[in-house]
Amino acid sequence: MRTGDLSAEDDLVARVGRGEPAAVQAMVARQLPRMLALASRMLGDPAEAEDVAQEVMVRAWEQAPRWERGRARFDTWMHRVALNLCYDRLRRRRERPVAEPPDRPDPSPGAEAGLQARDRARRVNAALQQLPPRQREALVLCHYQDLGNIEAAALMEVTVEAVESLLSRGRRALRVALADLVE
Amino acid sequence: MSPERFEHLAQAYGGDLRRWPVATRAAAADLLRTRPELERRLTMEAATDALLDASPRSVPSAGLRARVLAAAPAERVRAAWQAGWTWLSGAGLAGACAAGLAVGVLVGPPPVQDDLGALAVLLAPYDPLAAVDAEIVG
Numbered sequence: 001m002r003t004g005d006l007s008a009e010d011d012l013v014a015r016v017g018r019g020e021p022a023a024v025q026a027m028v029a030r031q032l033p034r035m036l037a038l039a040s041r042m043l044g045d046p047a048e049a050e051d052v053a054q055e056v057m058v059r060a061w062e063q064a065p066r067w068e069r070g071r072a073r074f075d076t077w078m079h080r081v082a083l084n085l086c087y088d089r090l091r092r093r094r095e096r097p098v099a100e101p102p103d104r105p106d107p108s109p110g111a112e113a114g115l116q117a118r119d120r121a122r123r124v125n126a127a128l129q130q131l132p133p134r135q136r137e138a139l140v141l142c143h144y145q146d147l148g149n150i151e152a153a154a155l156m157e158v159t160v161e162a163v164e165s166l167l168s169r170g171r172r173a174l175r176v177a178l179a180d181l182v183e
Numbered sequence: 184m185s186p187e188r189f190e191h192l193a194q195a196y197g198g199d200l201r202r203w204p205v206a207t208r209a210a211a212a213d214l215l216r217t218r219p220e221l222e223r224r225l226t227m228e229a230a231t232d233a234l235l236d237a238s239p240r241s242v243p244s245a246g247l248r249a250r251v252l253a254a255a256p257a258e259r260v261r262a263a264w265q266a267g268w269t270w271l272s273g274a275g276l277a278g279a280c281a282a283g284l285a286v287g288v289l290v291g292p293p294p295v296q297d298d299l300g301a302l303a304v305l306l307a308p309y310d311p312l313a314a315v316d317a318e319i320v321g
Contacts, residue, residue, distance in 0.1 A: 016256070017256070018256075019255075024252065028248065028251055033240065033242065036247070037241055049241065050243075053243070053247065054250055054251055057254070061255050061256055065256075120237045124235070125238050142202075143202070149204050150204075167194075171194065171228070174234060174235070181234060181237075182234065
């Protein structure tokens with residue numbers, strides 16, 4: 001973690017805590033997509049993911065005025081909140097089949113390629129949801145959220161070696177589930 | 184770095200060395216130069232990376248963004264001001280004016296002021312914008 005990055009983040013958080021509109025807008029632009037992306041891939045449900053992302057941002061507004069400079073990365077704290085909220089929902093969720101909306105034929109040029117891309121994305125997302133939550137979490141944090149291995153290990157409260165084991169197993173399981181898509 | 188370590192890291196972090204832990208990249212690149220057959224592992228893992236990357240990133244909807252902004256500190260203050268102004272623009276304004284007229288009758292003719300100036304004097308205690316400006320400017 002670069003000291004300059006932490007300092008710039010602390011500055012932004014302090015300005016958010018003071019209610020500066022430009023800082024609030026910057027925080028939303030930067031963090032809302034990140035929190036939504038994490039929740040979307042952890043939960044696989046767009047509505048639940050929006051709820052989690054919104055709740056994380058609300059808690060960020062509450063935390064910003066009392067955030068201690070240099071304490072930790074605010075982004076890491078937000079990830080912790082998001083993961084906790086996701087796991088709360090995963091624990092409450094009952095296994096039930098979710099009906100997917102039927103694909104509507106698109107007559108526009110390039111529709112076939114678009115359909116293939118959407119089908120590929122749908123299958124990858126479905127395969128992600130089939131992974132054990134901890135493997136999915138490791139993949140989400142390291143591959144999608146671009147967190148470093150040390151930061152991910154701290155968030156997951158495991159060693160770096162454990163994170164690497166989860167990543168390897170998750171990636172292998174995805175490769176098996178999506179073998180026909182591997183180019 | 185040993186080939187076994189290289190394989191372990193590739194299976195965890197994928198086929199792009201830029202995604203590997205910073206401390207491992209130089210050693211991995213050095214090993215690749217002497218053991219080009221390890222490129223095969225990177226190619227295999229790159230295919231898995233491509234699968235992962237097929238999952239598109241969700242984009243926040245306008246509604247979500249609006250809800251988040253509405254709950255933000257500055258937006259809460261602005262919303263409170265707007266709520267106050269909405270009250271003043273309706274029956275509240277009429278009531279304030281009526282109260283002002285009543286005060287004017289009781290205390291006698293006011294000093295010479297234009298209509299807007301008199302209205303500003305009457306409405307000053309109800310103007311939350313003054314408090315908003317003070318808080319934001321600091």
